[in-house]
Amino acid sequence: PLSLSVCLLVCKGIMAAAAPAAAPGTSDGRVYFPPSNVNVLLLEKVHAKAVQQMREQGFNVKEVSKGLTEEELVEAIRDVHILGVRSKTKVTKAALEAGKRLLTIGCFCIGTDQVDLPEASKRGVAVFNSPYGNTRSVSELVLAEIIMLARRAGDRSMEMHRGEWNKVSDGCFEVRGKKLGIVGYGHVGSQLSVLAEALGMRVIFYDIIPKLSLGTATAMSSLEEVLQKADFVSLHVPADKTTTNMISKPQLDLMKPGSYLINASRGNVVDINALAEALRSGHIAGSAVDVFPEEPAGAVKDFKTPLQGCPNTLMTPHVGGSTEEAQAAIGIEVANKLIDFVNRGSTMGSVNVPEVAVVKQLPAGHTRVLSFHKNTPGVLREINQILSVANISSQTLETGFNIGYLVVDLESETSDDINKMLNEMTHNIRTRVLYCGKGYQGGPI
Numbered sequence: 470p471l472s473l474s475v476c477l478l479v480c481k482g483i484m485a486a487a488a489p490a491a492a493p494g495t496s497d498g499r500v501y502f503p504p505s506n507v508n509v510l511l512l513e514k515v516h517a518k519a520v521q522q523m524r525e526q527g528f529n530v531k532e533v534s535k536g537l538t539e540e541e542l543v544e545a546i547r548d549v550h551i552l553g554v555r556s557k558t559k560v561t562k563a564a565l566e567a568g569k570r571l572l573t574i575g576c577f578c579i580g581t582d583q584v585d586l587p588e589a590s591k592r593g594v595a596v597f598n599s600p601y602g603n604t605r606s607v608s609e610l611v612l613a614e615i616i617m618l619a620r621r622a623g624d625r626s627m628e629m630h631r632g633e634w635n636k637v638s639d640g641c642f643e644v645r646g647k648k649l650g651i652v653g654y655g656h657v658g659s660q661l662s663v664l665a666e667a668l669g670m671r672v673i674f675y676d677i678i679p680k681l682s683l684g685t686a687t688a689m690s691s692l693e694e695v696l697q698k699a700d701f702v703s704l705h706v707p708a709d710k711t712t713t714n715m716i717s718k719p720q721l722d723l724m725k726p727g728s729y730l731i732n733a734s735r736g737n738v739v740d741i742n743a744l745a746e747a748l749r750s751g752h753i754a755g756s757a758v759d760v761f762p763e764e765p766a767g768a769v770k771d772f773k774t775p776l777q778g779c780p781n782t783l784m785t786p787h788v789g790g791s792t793e794e795a796q797a798a799i800g801i802e803v804a805n806k807l808i809d810f811v812n813r814g815s816t817m818g819s820v821n822v823p824e825v826a827v828v829k830q831l832p833a834g835h836t837r838v839l840s841f842h843k844n845t846p847g848v849l850r851e852i853n854q855i856l857s858v859a860n861i862s863s864q865t866l867e868t869g870f871n872i873g874y875l876v877v878d879l880e881s882e883t884s885d886d887i888n889k890m891l892n893e894m895t896h897n898i899r900t901r902v903l904y905c906g907k908g909y910q911g912g913p914i
Contacts, residue, residue, distance in 0.1 A: 504528055507811065508570075510545060511553040512536060515577050516800030519553065526808055536766035543567040551807055553577055556787060557766045560584040565592055572901075573810050575803040578790060579603060579656075580735065582708040586821040590870040593841030593899035595819045597806040601656055602799035603790025608660040610789050611733050612668070614757035615701050618729045619644050621755065623783045640754070645669035650699025652692060653706040653734065654680040661703060662686045673698060677711075696723040701731065708735035718743040727754045733789040736760040745775040748782055755781035759789045814839040814876055814903065823867035823874040835862070836882050837903040840875040843896040844868045849875065855890045872898060 504527030511520060512533045523530045528551070536557030537545060546552060546568040553575040554560060560574060565588050574584055576598040589596050617623055619642045628635050649665045651658045651674040662672045662683050672686040675695045682688055689695045692715070696702060702724065706712045716730070717740035724730070730753055732739050741762060747753040761774060764787055776782050790796070809815040814837060815827040822841065831837050838856065842848050849866060852875060859881040866875045882904055891900040 507551065508549050509551040509553070510549045512558050513555040513577075515553050515555065516796040518797050519575075519577065519800030519804040522801070522804040522808065523551075526812070534767075538766065539563055546571060551575070551811065553803070553807070554583060556580060556583055557764065558583060560589075562588045565589060565594065568594075573597065573807055575807045577796075577799050577803050580707065581820050582735065584821075587870075590821045590872055591898070593822070593872070595810055595816050596821045597803055597810070597818050598820060599799040599802045602802055603792070603795035604656045604660050606792040606795040607657045607733055607789040608664055610759070610785075611657075611661055611703055611731055611757070612664050614731055614783055615644055615649070615665070615670075615703075615729070617783060618701075618731075618755040618757060618781060619647070621781050623755075624781055644701075646671070647700040648673060648698060650674065650689075650695035650702045651686075652676075652695060652702065652704050654682075654686075654688075655705060657733075658703075658705040659683055661705070670701075692720070693723055696720055697725065699728065700725065701729045703731040704734045704738055706734050706738060708737055713737050714740045716740065716744070718746070721747045721753060724753065726752055729753065729755045729757075731757045733757075733759040736762040736764060742775050745779055748776070748779040751780075755783075757783040757785075759785045760787050812903075813837075814901070816874060821870055822872065823869040825865050825867050825874055825876050827865075827876055829863065829878065831878065831903060834882060835904070836879040838875070838877040838879065838891065839901040839903065840873075840877070840891065841898040841900070842873050842875070842894070843898065844871055844873045845896045848873065848894070848896045851894060851896075852877075852891065855887060855894075858887065 507528045509523050509528045509530040510533070511530065513536050514534050515532070520530055520532060539559060539561050542558060542560065542564045546564055548570060549568060550570050550572045552560070552568070552571060555577050560583060562585050565571065565585060571594050573595045574589065574597070576584065576596065579598060579600055581596055581598050584596050586596060621641055625635065645668060647670055649670045649672050651662055651672065654662070654674040654676040658674060662674065665672055666684045666686070672684070673689050673695055674682070674686055675689045675692050680688065704716065706715070712735070715738055721743055730744065744753065744756060748756055758776060765772060774784070776784060806818045813827045816822050816824050817826045818824070840852060856877060856879060859879040861877055862880050863878045864875070866873060888902055891897065
């Protein structure tokens with residue numbers, strides 16, 4: 470992305486308090502907000518490419534290698550405009566309330582369940598993620614685990630580490646010709662489907678939304694049908710109310726005796742205690758688990774789970790997407806979205822606010838008004854009345870999540886009075902104004 474080449478005039482209580490009382494070229498009374506005043510907090514070892522992109526914008530970037538507790542985040546977020554997290558840090562209502570200047574959040578991963586999305590929407594805080602970046606990495610790990618489970622290689626490896634030589638073939642199988650049941654045929658599920666077929670596996674799948682099957686994969690009419698027919702079941706669903714403990718004792722009992730379960734989606738999707746019982750009884754022949762209901766924020770040496778000691782059970786510490794390739798791709802994608810939102814107002818790719826693509830350059834002397842407001846009749850009319858002092862060159866409105874997002878380009882510079890009136894509207898959530906002031910050199914903002 471190109472560097473930020475405009476100054477930001479933003480809504481009360483968000484950035485204005487952080488801006489200097491005066492800056493070069495503000496004889497007109499307006500405050501120029503330089504990129505160096507944009508505070509970025511990146512947690513959990515966000516990839517260096519993302520850090521580099523942020524710093525190239527001139528932003529003030531702070532890195533923290535670990536996840537933060539709610540109490541720690543509440544303290545750390547107070548002066549932050551851009552927050553970057555992975556999967557460990559929970560961005561709760563309390564954290565959002567403390568982040569008075571917070572403009573946007575980047576989830577450098579696929580999932581966004583670590584953020585209170587409804588609360589972020591209410592505050593006009595756009596949340597972005599990378600829905601595709603680690604697709605291949607997760608798929609490859611699952612495929613490797615399928616083979617490892619079929620050969621009981623995890624148990625053999627632990628025995629060798631203990632000095633035991635136990636060459637056996639009982640209970641070990643080729644995966645060719647076996648039936649893989651995929652629950653959730655999205656980006657990861659469909660990629661896994663293609664890779665598994667290349668190994669000669671037969672693929673069936675279930676998704677709550679009708680999906681076009683790839684290759685010779687066959688859609689099933691229900692979750693139960695997949696569980697009853699598959700030799701291997703792999704879960705690829707989001708974390709929400711409908712998926713909490715979606716695999717518990719009744720579902721495990723439906724699975725074929727001697728079948729296998731893989732979970733690389735979210736930790737609360739599987740009842741861990743029920744799975745441990747099924748593994749110890751031998752009904753489930755093996756399992757690979759990459760995600761857990763409760764996960765440490767950082768490295769620990771005393772992690773406990775009921776699955777420890779279960780036969781033919783592979784466990785990994787949420788590393789499905791943890792490859793250099795995936796993290797680089799995620800870092801670039803999410804950083805681009807965050808920069809586009811701050812610099813231009815584009816919300817494309819956001820998961821919690823209406824999507825508006827903003828690609829148009831803003832000429833010198835023009836103004837861009839970015840308005841998050843409650844989706845209430847009459848709001849647009851009220852905004853247009855306030856902006857009627859200038860000619861509107863373009864206007865885009867999208868609604869969703871019970872809010873509206875309006876992007877208006879004006880053929881003049883706004884006054885402090887207009888900015889004040891926009892922010893004092895009854896249904897205003899957050900209004901931010903971009904403009905090109907003195908010294909503007911041109912190019913995309």
